[in-house]
Amino acid sequence: MEIVLSGIRPTGNLHLGNYFGAIKNFVRMQEENQCFFFIADYHSLTTHPKPGDLHGNVKQVLAEYIASGLDPEKATLYVQSDLPETVELYLFLNMNAYLGELERVTTFKEKARKQPDNINAGLLTYPSLMAADILIHKAHKVPVGKDQEQHLEMTRTFARRFNRMYKEDFFPIPQAYNFGEALVKVPGLDGSGKMGKSEGEDNAIFLVDEPKVIRKKIMKAVTDSGPTQMNQQKPEVIENLFNLLKIVSAPEVVDHYDRLYNQCTIRYGDLKKQLAEDVITFTTPIRERILEISANNDYISKVARIGAEKARESASKTINEIREIIGFRHF
Numbered sequence: 057m058e059i060v061l062s063g064i065r066p067t068g069n070l071h072l073g074n075y076f077g078a079i080k081n082f083v084r085m086q087e088e089n090q091c092f093f094f095i096a097d098y099h100s101l102t103t104h105p106k107p108g109d110l111h112g113n114v115k116q117v118l119a120e121y122i123a124s125g126l127d128p129e130k131a132t133l134y135v136q137s138d139l140p141e142t143v144e145l146y147l148f149l150n151m152n153a154y155l156g157e158l159e160r161v162t163t164f165k166e167k168a169r170k171q172p173d174n175i176n177a178g179l180l181t182y183p184s185l186m187a188a189d190i191l192i193h194k195a196h197k198v199p200v201g202k203d204q205e206q207h208l209e210m211t212r213t214f215a216r217r218f219n220r221m222y223k224e225d226f227f228p229i230p231q232a233y234n235f236g237e238a239l240v241k242v243p244g245l246d247g248s249g250k251m252g253k254s255e256g257e258d259n260a261i262f263l264v265d266e267p268k269v270i271r272k273k274i275m276k277a278v279t280d281s282g283p284t285q286m287n288q289q290k291p292e293v294i295e296n297l298f299n300l301l302k303i304v305s306a307p308e309v310v311d312h313y314d315r316l317y318n319q320c321t322i323r324y325g326d327l328k329k330q331l332a333e334d335v336i337t338f339t340t341p342i343r344e345r346i347l348e349i350s351a352n353n354d355y356i357s358k359v360a361r362i363g364a365e366k367a368r369e370s371a372s373k374t375i376n377e378i379r380e381i382i383g384f385r386h387f
């Protein structure tokens with residue numbers, strides 16, 4: 057049976073990008089594989105969250121994960137900071153991670169540009185922590201969105217390097233996975249290309265958003281002044297809206313608006329109204345489950361406790377093997 061692992065940072069509510077880029081795959085994968093899904097709370101420290109916010113954010117993401125279909129009976133659902141073994145592996149991997157390769161990572165360069173006053177070592181070594189998350193369970197498959205592709209490539213580099221130095225075939229070489237399809241990139245509403253929680257309030261549609269909020273955000277989405285020639289290529293902001301429509305609406309609906317676009321008779325307001333209603337139809341049952349589950353503290357605590365126990369069994373086995381391979385011995 058193959059081992060699958062994926063994670064999410066607890067820096068805000070889950071949005072459609074998280075769902076269609078990653079979580080949708082988790083739900084299918086938990087039926088056929090040994091799955092570990094975790095909340096990357098150590099990773100979230102790169103942006104210095106307030107101590108008072110951290111725990112509540114983790115709890116909220118746990119509730120939203122479960123509401124999105126992750127089944128704690130089938131998959132191991134845990135919180136990263138419950139697994140100190142990950143940090144030990146992070147340290148070992150950092151000893152063989154080089155400044156040049158870490159500085160070349162696109163997300164590092166982007167973050168460094170966005171937060172010039174806080175370019176910390178955790179940001180630089182983000183890929184080694186993510187590699188530790190994956191390698192601590194010797195995972196084979198990592199269901200993620202397209203934005204995580206480069207991090208996965210780094211994980212493969214670190215795994216191969218460790219194998220070459222210490223023991224061939226110790227770590228499996230993990231692959232990004234989307235059931236044989238290309239990895240997904242869900243666009244945002246502000247024309248910036250990617251839906252993300254740190255891209256500003258109106259970029260992302262959250263699973264927990266009320267219908268009226270969803271309508272408002274979508275009606276405000278960036279468009280252009282409309283096509284002027286039959287069958288002209290769509291500019292990126294319009295392509296983004298169509299891509300969202302493809303994700304939540306029926307193929308006939310997408311074809312309908314495509315035809316109107318090609319005939320230059322499209323009214324973006326109609327397309328947006330349709331998109332909003334289809335998003336609401338999709339998110340409403342999930343929102344209702346989120347509200348129900350997040351009110352049940354005992355249940356969430358139990359899931360995290362049992363998840364931590366199961367995850368630690370797997371992680372402590374790997375870390376003991378690694379210590380032995382590297383040459384640490386007990387006195």
Ligand code: TYM
Nearest residue numbers: 062063064065073074077078096186200201240241242251
């Ligand atoms: P994070 O928290 O940014 O996102 C969680 C998951 O959602 C996917 N995703 C998207 N997919 C498609 N389109 C989008 N607009 C979009 N936005 C987010 C991400 O690809 C991801 O799968 N570094 C990771 C967290 C992490 C991790 C790991 C993931 C830490 N360790 C180990 C996998 C394995 C991150 O920041 O994801």
